[in-house]
Amino acid sequence: MAYIDVTVPFDGEDFLSGRPGDPVRAAIEEHGGLWPVPAAEEFAGQGLTDAHIARFLAKGTPHLGATLTAPAELKGSPGDVPATYVKCLLDRDVPPSAVAGPVEGGRWGPAELDTGHRPMFSQPREPARVLSESAAAD
Template sequence: MTRFVMVAGAWLGAWAWDDVAAELRAAGHEVHALTLSGLAEKQGVPAGQRTHVRDVVEEVERLGLRDAVLVGHSYSGIPVGQAAERIGDRLRRVVFVDANVPVDGESFLSGWPSEHVRRAIAEHGGVWPPATAEDYAGQDLTEERIARIVAGATPHPGATLTEPAVLAGPPGALPATYVKCLLDGDEPPPAAAKPLESGDWELVTMDTGHWPMFSRPRELARVLHASAAGS
């Protein structure tokens, strides 16, 4: 039995993991899905990048977890990677699901053309509006699943995207698995390249889009199970 703590990406809350969590629990695992401050049922709570790191650290400590596997999807790889460094030996492994990987001094928006995101944040009172149904096209999602994501998504606190990560060491020091969803590009982000090339991290690919918890929940659950078992 493995204890998982799972954090979804931008606009999403703990609810995004419902299907994956059900699969893992059926296999005998313990699953804790976390909603970050300012999202879903926590809308309106002020949040910056430090807040989201603290959310993850405090959840692991509150639950008294040891030998846990911490899972971050998309944006949440940034706070999850920082939290993992702070949690230390409470973790067995970190799993980045098609996720951003933190780099000291860089934000979620660093390193890619983000003017449109910054402009959207400025025009919407400091939040990043959720994606539209059209933005999910070509990502292995049925119309029903797209409708489910769009209905549940909430604006994302802008400061969490613009504030830089703070790390004492390189992310490659963490035992980790990187799950690359191939419909969203063939290559993991540059920050994952060095630990993957060195063999310190495991690379797993999925032939699906950027939101595998919706498009392939059973397959993603198997990937997480195998990653934890192979730690």
């Protein structure tokens, strides 16, 4: 299992739990239950080229908001399963608090990439390398 620069919900929580006044929730409500494609300026500082950003804007589609706002129904905790958590440092330098326990407890192997939230575009070989190393370790 690998998580790449994401928030990890736990049973009964949604993906956006712990984010009061979250602009994502507001955007979903304003757009009829859909999270719209980010505006060009939201990609700034994420290690993307102008061509990457243009591709997102031209081909991106809204994200179904319920996948972010509906409570997760999980048996057990994601922290119970060995995983690798990849933090992309240009997005934020600290992983979300929900992943701190499994990472600090040694259940999840930490990894860092010096890129933004979309490493599969900005540095596609790096997430592939981390995932390959993670799979080999398991």
